[in-house]
Amino acid sequence: MKEVISANQAVSYAVLAAKAQVIAAYPITPQSSIVEMLSGFCARGALNAKFINVESEHSAMAACMSASVAGARTFTATSSQGLALMHEVLHYASGLRLPIVMANVNRALASPFNLKADLTDSLSQRDTGWMQFYCESGQEAFDTIIQAYRIAERILLPVMVNMEGFILSHTYEIVDIPEQKDVDLFLPPCPPRECLDIDNPSMFGSTTDYYINFRYKMHQDMERAKAVCEEIGADFKKIFGRDYGLASSYLCEDADLILVTAGTIAGTCRVVADRARDRGLKVGVLRIRMARPFPGKQICEYLKTAKKIAVIDRDFSPGCGGIFAQEVKAALQGSASHTPVYEFIAGLGGKDVTDKDIEKIIEQTRNTPNPGDSTWIGLLK
Amino acid sequence: MDRSAKIKFPIAEEELMYSGHTACPGCGAALALKYVLKGLGPRTIIVIPPSCVGVIGAGFPLSSLNIPVLRIPFESTAITASGIRAALDVMGKEDINVLAWAGDGGTFDIGLQALSGSAERNDDIIYVCYDNEGYMNTGIQRSSSTPAGAWTTTTPAPHVKDTPKKDIVRIMAAHNIPYIATASIGYPADLIKKVKKAKKIKGTKFILIFSPCPTGWRYSPDLTISIAKLATETGIFPLYEIEDEEKYILSSKKTEKPLRDYFALQGRFRNLSEENFQSLEKRVKKEREYLKRMAG
Numbered sequence: 034m035k036e037v038i039s040a041n042q043a044v045s046y047a048v049l050a051a052k053a054q055v056i057a058a059y060p061i062t063p064q065s066s067i068v069e070m071l072s073g074f075c076a077r078g079a080l081n082a083k084f085i086n087v088e089s090e091h092s093a094m095a096a097c098m099s100a101s102v103a104g105a106r107t108f109t110a111t112s113s114q115g116l117a118l119m120h121e122v123l124h125y126a127s128g129l130r131l132p133i134v135m136a137n138v139n140r141a142l143a144s145p146f147n148l149k150a151d152l153t154d155s156l157s158q159r160d161t162g163w164m165q166f167y168c169e170s171g172q173e174a175f176d177t178i179i180q181a182y183r184i185a186e187r188i189l190l191p192v193m194v195n196m197e198g199f200i201l202s203h204t205y206e207i208v209d210i211p212e213q214k215d216v217d218l219f220l221p222p223c224p225p226r227e228c229l230d231i232d233n234p235s236m237f238g239s240t241t242d243y244y245i246n247f248r249y250k251m252h253q254d255m256e257r258a259k260a261v262c263e264e265i266g267a268d269f270k271k272i273f274g275r276d277y278g279l280a281s282s283y284l285c286e287d288a289d290l291i292l293v294t295a296g297t298i299a300g301t302c303r304v305v306a307d308r309a310r311d312r313g314l315k316v317g318v319l320r321i322r323m324a325r326p327f328p329g330k331q332i333c334e335y336l337k338t339a340k341k342i343a344v345i346d347r348d349f350s351p352g353c354g355g356i357f358a359q360e361v362k363a364a365l366q367g368s369a370s371h372t373p374v375y376e377f378i379a380g381l382g383g384k385d386v387t388d389k390d391i392e393k394i395i396e397q398t399r400n401t402p403n404p405g406d407s408t409w410i411g412l413l414k
Numbered sequence: 415m416d417r418s419a420k421i422k423f424p425i426a427e428e429e430l431m432y433s434g435h436t437a438c439p440g441c442g443a444a445l446a447l448k449y450v451l452k453g454l455g456p457r458t459i460i461v462i463p464p465s466c467v468g469v470i471g472a473g474f475p476l477s478s479l480n481i482p483v484l485r486i487p488f489e490s491t492a493i494t495a496s497g498i499r500a501a502l503d504v505m506g507k508e509d510i511n512v513l514a515w516a517g518d519g520g521t522f523d524i525g526l527q528a529l530s531g532s533a534e535r536n537d538d539i540i541y542v543c544y545d546n547e548g549y550m551n552t553g554i555q556r557s558s559s560t561p562a563g564a565w566t567t568t569t570p571a572p573h574v575k576d577t578p579k580k581d582i583v584r585i586m587a588a589h590n591i592p593y594i595a596t597a598s599i600g601y602p603a604d605l606i607k608k609v610k611k612a613k614k615i616k617g618t619k620f621i622l623i624f625s626p627c628p629t630g631w632r633y634s635p636d637l638t639i640s641i642a643k644l645a646t647e648t649g650i651f652p653l654y655e656i657e658d659e660e661k662y663i664l665s666s667k668k669t670e671k672p673l674r675d676y677f678a679l680q681g682r683f684r685n686l687s688e689e690n691f692q693s694l695e696k697r698v699k700k701e702r703e704y705l706k707r708m709a710g
Contacts, residue, residue, distance in 0.1 A: 054504045055497065083500035087493060088531030095490035095528070099461065099497035102484055105504055121487055229459050229482040229498065231510060238485035241474035 035209050040171040040201045043208045044110065044136045044194070045070035047178035049080050050216040051134075054105040054223070057085040057096035062148050063198040064112040064138040071108070090115035094122035094135075101131040102237060106182065106223040109133070112198060113140035113154045120158065123191075127162025127251065129238060132185035132223070133192075134178060135163075139296075139347075140198040141382045149383020150197035152295065152348035156324065156356045158193070162251055164258060165325040167295040168196040171208045176275055183220055183265050188258045190251070197296050197347070199383060211273055219272050255326040262323065279328040281320045282335045284310065288317025290398055291336055293361055294345040295321045298379070298386050302345070305391040316395060321357060329364030336365070339372050343398040345391070345410075347380040354378070354407045376407035384411045424603045426452045435478035437470045440635025442625030442642060444470055445599040446544040447515065450623070451481065453609025454540070458511040461486045461494045463525065465517040466551040466627075467544065489524045491516040492532035495539040503538075511613060514541040518559035519549045522580050533589035536617040540609075543582065543620070546627040554630040561650075563690035564682045566630070571685040578697060583622060587656055591618040594656040598624040600642030601653065604665070608655065624651045632681025641679055647671040649698045654705055662708040673698060 038046070044067050048056070056075065058068035074080040087093045090111050097107040111119065116137055126133050141151035155165060164184065168174045174196050181192035196202055228237055241247070262279060270276040283303050285291055292302045299320035309316040319335050321328075336342060342365075346355025353359060358376040365372060375398045380386040390410050397408060430451035437444035443466050451458065459482045462468045468485060472478050486494040495514035502510055514532075516525055521543035532539060548566050549555040556566040558580040569575040586594050593615045597605040605623065612619035626642050628635040645651035649669035656662055673695050677683040686694075 055500045057493075057497065057500075081504070083504045085493075085496060085500055085537075086535065088527060088534075091487075092490060092493040092528050092531055095487060095493045096497035096500070099484060099486065099494035100501035103459075103498045103501035103505075105501035107501075122490065125487055229484065231457055231459070231482065234477070234480055234482045236471060236474070236477035236479070236483040236485070239471065239474045239477070239483070240469070243474065 035207055037205050038171060038208050039066070039203050039205050040168070040174045040196050041066045041138070041203065042070060043171040043175040044178055045074070046210050047175040048108045049074050050211070050213060051179055051182050051220060052106065052222070053080070053108040054082050055085070055097065055100035055107045056082055056109065057087050057093045057100070058109050059087050059090045059093050059111070059115060061090070061112045061115040063140060063202045064110045064115070064136070067110040067136060067138070090118040091122060094119040094126065097133045098122055098126050098129065098131060101126070101133050102129060102226070102228050104223070104226040104228070107133050108135070110136040110138070112138040113142055116154050116158060117142060120161070123158055123161035123163060125238070126191045128247065130189040131191055132182070132189060134181045134185055135191065135193050136178065137193050137195045138198045138202045139195055147382040148198065150200050150347065151381050151383065152195065152197070153356070155193060155195045156348045159325050162190060163325060164188070164190055164192045164323070166192065166194050166323055167321065168194065168201065169297055169299055169320060171201070171204070171206050172275070173277060174201070175208055175210065176269065176273065176277070179216060179220055180265055180269055184258065184262055186224055187261055187265070188254050190254060190258070200297050215272050219269060258326050259328050259331070277322055279323040279331050280335060281322060283318040285317035285319055285335045286338065287315055288338055289315040289340045290343065290395060291317045291319055291339040292343050292345060292391065292394070293319045293321065293357065295324065295357055296347065298345055298347060301386060301388055302391055305388050305395065309395060314395070324360070327360050327364065329367060332361065332364050333368040333370060336372065337370065341375065341398050342372050343375045343377060343394050345377045345379050345386070345394060347386070349378050349381060358407070373404045375401070375404040377410055378407050379410035386410070425606055426455070428452070428456070430456060430480045432478045432480065434472070435470045436472060437466070438629050438635070440628040440638040441466070441470070442599045442627060442638050443467055443517070443544045443546060446623040446625045449599065449602050449605050450513070450542055450609050451479070453606040454511050454513060454613055456481060457509060458513050459484070459498055460513045460515050461491060461498065463488045463491045463516050463520045464551065465520055467515060467517070469551060488520055490528050491520055491525045492529040492539065492541055495541070496532045496535070496537040499538050512539045514539050516543055517551070518543060518545045518547060519557045522558045522582050530589065533586060533591050533618045533620070536591060538616050538618070540612050540619045540621070542623060544623045544625040546625045546630060547579070548627070548630050550627050550630040562694060563686040565685055566682070574685050586620045589618070590659045591620060592616070592658060593619040596622045596624070596651065596653050598642045598646055598651060598653060599626070600624070600639055600646060604653065630682070633679050637679055641676070644671065644676045644679070648673045648676045649702050650676055652701065652705055662705060664705055664709045669702060
């Protein structure tokens with residue numbers, strides 16, 4: 034059924050369709066409407082789940098963690114400071130190999146205070162052992178939540194589904210909400226876990242010198258997750274007709290200059306790429322959808338024709354630069370390519386990244402012989 | 415011969431905590447856990463944050479407890495128990511006890527926020543705090559449960575702690591939960607009776623167990639039980655229950671022994687000044703009167 038809804042609402046409907054069993058959440062702008070809607074579903078009995086109104090995000094993730102060990106399908110949603118507060122428990126969740134799914138509505142981290150979009154909140158959690166997806170539309174947010182449960186329950190690692198605050202979370206657009214029977218076909222009930230088994234008691238999470246082995250296993254499974262995500266994506270396409278991939282490319286096949294970004298900036302990039310093509314410039318766009326595990330090989334494959342690469346980051350690692358730019362450069366280092374990568378920081382704190390900004394980025398990349406320091410777009414006078 | 419036919423044991427013989435655990439000799443916390451598990455029985459899941467008991471339980475792949483154990487973040491004892499409860503309820507496994515188990519550091523200090531959250535929602539869990547009045551696992555640092563006048567490694571002599579022990583029971587009482595009790599490893603039958611009572615009540619149950627620590631309190635390990643009994647007999651750790659939010663039930667045990675007897679046995683009070691002693695004595699008296707008043 035097609036509905037005009039916000040991406041936050043799309044996430045709530047997806048969690049309803051996924052039949053989550055324990056939801057623990059704490060409100061934070063711009064995430065709150067996700068859990069408001071879910072608490073309504075639980076209260077009315079539309080969703081047979083236990084909703085725990087916790088006193089903090091730390092407790093939200095701790096509740097999801099323990100409920101997941103006990104075998105329940107769990108969900109929480111957060112943003113920015115809330116995600117930062119969860120940091121400790123994110124490591125526990127992945128270390129315990131729990132298939133928790135969380136929506137993170139990207140928002141800038143204080144200080145100074147800013148409620149708008151910025152991907153640094155989730156990207157600064159990239160070493161916590163969570164798989165990470167970045168969405169571009171309400172439809173993709175819905176679909177990714179459904180896929181995330183399949184992926185998480187197969188790989189046994191948690192998944193964070195990210196979308197930019199307000200720009201995506203509060204934008205209303207057409208979302209096709211599939212029939213429940215199709216979702217059930219794609220996503221069977223959560224496989225039983227026998228961890229906290231009264232009849233066969235064991236201890237979980239205790240001290241061990243095998244720590245390095247546990248981490249190695251996590252690394253292997255993260256690597257395996259790339260192929261599994263592609264496989265589950267193909268399965269999803271068979272039922273629902275939509276496919277997103279680990280990264281989505283637009284006109285990259287013959288492009289001389291490829292714009293690389295994540296999230297909603299990609300849409301504007303595609304419009305600008307079309308215009309550039311009209312002027313005879315071979316511009317392509319690559320949107321990175323999966324950031325952990327980082328699909329470096331696939332990304333290098335998409336980038337192989339490019340003579341220059343411009344990465345636009347709505348995120349920033351102080352003292353280093355744009356985070357996706359570093360990831361792309363690291364991936365290229367492992368390939369035969371020595372394509373120069375130009376770094377652009379844009380849209381921090383929800384600043385609009387306009388078509389004019391992207392045209393400027395293309396011009397600067399074309400006209401500068403060597404990439405230097407990162408260029409900051411949209412600084413106020 | 416069937417012994418139970420002749421002698422009535424008030425305490426279950428079945429052990430859920432086995433020998434081979436790694437507690438220090440004379441550890442009060444090990445006894446507290448052993449007794450609580452005897453009271454709850456095998457259909458119990460326990461969550462344990464970083465604490466002595468986290469270590470006592472043994473490292474991977476061993477466990478000294480014959481119940482499922484989940485090791486959890488320090489500040490999340492109550493909420494992780496609530497999370498397991500929620501999962502069990504939604505999966506139709508309602509007959510399993512969920513035991514949140516933490517020390518005084520994990521309860522009075524870092525875990526207080528989550529504990530308050532679970533208690534305010536009245537989540538159906540049993541929360542036990544084994545109270546040894548300091549961060550013993552990390553090397554005897556002060557907690558907000560450390561009494562005034564006590565030495566710890568972060569309240570070094572002669573600059574011993576100068577503020578009183580936090581009254582966690584009154585904090586929990588302010589949450590209007592259905593059952594609160596104080597208990598002591600000095601009185602196992604009373605302790606287990608309280609655990610069994612808590613097991614039957616729906617909602618958040620809170621039990622504070624006095625658990626002396628020879629290593630941290632600086633006394634000979636053979637004195638653990640004597641010190642636990644003395645704490646109650648001198649009135650510094652009174653035993654009582656609060657049922658249905660307001661019904662105070664005081665233990666009938668006499669609490670008139672001189673307070674000096676209790677302090678004299680412990681090296682941690684070697685630097686207790688006369689001024690500190692006077693104020694502690696006053697506080698004990700005040701608390702005794704307060705509890706009598708509450709019990710009507």
